Amino acid sequence: MSVAAADWLPAATVTASGRAVLSAGEIERHLLPLVDLEPEENPRLAPLHGCLLALTSHRLVFLHEASLSARALPLASIAHAYPPHRRHNHNPLRSLFSSSSSSSSSHHPRIRIQISLPPSRSEVVAVVVTCKADVDVFYGRLLEAIRARAWEATASAAPASGAPVAEGAAPAEEDLAIRMPVVGVAGILRKEQETWESAGQNLQDAFQDLNALMSKAKEMMELAEKMRQKLLTNSSAQSNSNDEEMGSKQDMQDLLLSVGIVSPVTKETAGALYHQQLSRQLADFVRVPVERAGGMMALVDVYCLFNRARG
Incomplete structure (x- = not known):
């Protein structure tokens, strides 16, 4: 069927x-x-x-x-x-x-x-x-x-009321830790526990920052892809623009090209179809640069552009 x-x-x-x-x-x-x-x-x-x-x-x-x-x-x-x-x-x-x-x-x-x-x-x-x-x-x-x-996922901002509470609670714990004397085995164990808790909190904060950075990077990739598609549409519709406008569009396309491919083919996702799907993605990707270069590009240039876009 x-x-x-x-x-x-x-x-x-x-x-x-x-x-x-x-x-x-x-x-x-x-x-x-x-x-x-x-x-x-x-x-x-x-x-x-x-x-x-x-x-x-x-x-x-x-x-x-x-x-x-x-x-x-x-x-x-x-x-x-x-x-x-x-x-x-x-x-x-x-x-x-x-x-x-x-x-x-x-x-x-x-x-x-x-x-x-x-x-x-x-x-x-x-x-x-x-x-x-x-x-x-x-x-x-x-x-x-x-x-x-x-x-349906949307970027959710962290509640503004949560940060001051955490900031206000931290000094109290630090003051309490300073006032508690480090004496004997119990003091050493307590000091070690405080060190591990501090390291764990720092690690958790670092991963939260990393997740926020990755989410922002994903949003920027989506924005770059939308802008690239819009530029390609406008360039085909307005072929009689002056040299200055064409130069600015050229610079913008070069900038967006450096952002990369939104969903690159990987061995994990493609499996046995990796080489087939990679070649098809390359064919889709190289069409615009080849047209801009006048219909011909060196293989080394294609290799550099594609691998830079894949990250």
């Missing part, structure tokens, strides 16, 4: 090299090279066969590489995901006379998913993993993405 037939799922945009186009803030989490999507209860839902499945922080994207088309299942519509299992056929006569495709499909790991479809109906579908892959790892990352709810 073609991807276009599964009109009960929203369509997803695909790049020219065959990768799913990610939205702002969306990150690729895992790839499975060959899966099927089959309805468990409603036969009116058209199935999908032979798709590359991309798990992102927002969606399950089923990509049909031959037709460069894709359908997406938003993670927000998933009510529950059941652990992987294999369908066992208890009727020997049915298994004897069943078709080879259905019998082979029944032996593949299946992840049953309960989803909500508009307007207000619940369906159960199954992701059938027909390739050699660690299904438990994929299931774990699927649960992590669902629980993270990155599609």
Whole structure:
């Protein structure tokens, strides 16, 4: 069944090299090279066969590489995901006379998913993993993405009333520690405990600062990607601008290029598809620099630009 037939799922945009186009803030989490999507209860839902499945922080994207088309299942519509299992056929006569495709499909790991479809109906579908892959790892990352709810995450500011309380409490503890004499074994143990508590607090504060820095860096990456797309759109629409405006756009594009790729392909997320997906991401990335360079670039320059963008 073609991807276009599964009109009960929203369509997803695909790049020219065959990768799913990610939205702002969306990150690729895992790839499975060959899966099927089959309805468990409603036969009116058209199935999908032979798709590359991309798990992102927002969606399950089923990509049909031959037709460069894709359908997406938003993670927000998933009510529950059941652990992987294999369908066992208890009727020997049915298994004897069943078709080879259905019998082979029944032996593949299946992840049953309960989803909500508009307007207000619940369906159960199954992701059938027909390739050699660690299904438990994929299931774990699927649960992590669902629980993270990155599609609705917003930056939460720390309460202003919490900081003065902590600052006011710290001097009292320090004064108390100074007044307590360090005498004997008990004093040495108390001093050691205070040192460990202070080190633990410093480590916790450092990790909080690191998490804040990472969240801000993610926001800056999203902003840079939006600005880059807007600049590319404006540059194609306004080709008769003067040299000064073109120079400023060139400087801005160079600055945004140094920020990097929002969701680079890694071995952890792509697995066996690492080299294939990396080459496709390179093809998508190098298109704009090559066009700006007049249609030709040295391989060394491409290598430097791409690796700088990957970080």
